[in-house]
Amino acid sequence: MYDFKIAAADKATLYRDLASALEGLVAGEPDPVANMANAVALIWETLPDLNWAGFYRNLGGELVVGPFQGRPACIRIKLGEGVCGAAAATLAVQRIDDVHAFPGHIACDAASNSELVVPIVRDGQLLAVLDLDSPKPARFTEEDEAGCVRLAEILARAI
Ligand code: SME
Numbered sequence: 001m002y003d004f005k006i007a008a009a010d011k012a013t014l015y016r017d018l019a020s021a022l023e024g025l026v027a028g029e030p031d032p033v034a035n036m037a038n039a040v041a042l043i044w045e046t047l048p049d050l051n052w053a054g055f056y057r058n059l060g061g062e063l064v065v066g067p068f069q070g071r072p073a074c075i076r077i078k079l080g081e082g083v084c085g086a087a088a089a090t091l092a093v094q095r096i097d098d099v100h101a102f103p104g105h106i107a108c109d110a111a112s113n114s115e116l117v118v119p120i121v122r123d124g125q126l127l128a129v130l131d132l133d134s135p136k137p138a139r140f141t142e143e144d145e146a147g148c149v150r151l152a153e154i155l156a157r158a159i
Contacts, residue, residue, distance in 0.1 A: 006046045015147025018046050022154050032159035036128070037067040039155060043132070044069040047144075051111045052133035055159075056084050058126045063088055066128060073108040082106035087117040087129050095145050097138035109133065116140040118148045122156040130155065 006021060008014035021042060026035045036055045044053050054068020056077060063077040063084055080089040082104050087094045094117040099105045105115075112133040120128045130152055134140065 011141070011143040011147065014046070015143070015150060018042070018147065019150050019154060021046075022151055026154065026158035029158070033067060035155070035158040039151070039158075040067050040069055043151070047132070049134050049136045049139050050132055051135050052109055052131070054131055055120075055128045056088075056131060057128045058088060063129065068131075070133070071109045074106055077106060083115050083117050084129050084131050087119050088126055091119045091121055091126060093118050093145055093149065095140050095142075097140075099133075111135045113137045114139040116144060116148060118145075118152045120152045120155050120159065127156065127159055 006014060006017045008017055022039055025038045025042060029035055040054050044050060052068065052070030052073065054070065055066035056063035057066045061079060065073055065075050077085050079085050083094045083096055083099065083102055096102050096115045099112055099115050112135065114134045114137055116132045118130045119126055120130060130148060132140065
């Protein structure tokens with residue numbers, strides 16, 4: 001049984017513990033789907049105020065939904081479309097305080113108000129993006145971004 005109950009007083013500690021739990025969870029497992037599924041379950045259990053968390057995989061230049069938690073989501077997203085597509089096209093993190101003000105935002109769940117999308121890149125190639133949505137406006141801070149970039153680095157070796 002895996003029992004990763006992470007409770008930390010501050011975000012730096014929270015993300016440090018989350019990264020180390022993720023390292024342990026994916027260690028020795030080569031299957032990308034298994035690792036994405038466990039990773040998103042861990043993130044969902046650990047980070048507060050999310051209404052969707054999951055992966056879009058880069059399959060032949062199109063983003064296709066992967067393991068996630070939350071409501072059923074749009075399946076395919078073209079590079080450059082929406083927040084996920086912008087992250088995929090530019091390989092740059094998208095940290096959006098108000099998704100309704102983002103041109104082309106794709107509303108999969110009307111409850112979403114802010115979003116953080118982190119590209120997962122290995123050897124210069126986009127593997128997937130990690131997408132976190134929140135009903136809280138401006139939910140994601142610079143510390144969340146840094147913490148999730150660290151998670152993406154671990155996942156780049158595990159998916
Ligand atoms: N809002 C995203 C689409 C994916 S869902 O949030 C799950 C976007 O604009 O790319």
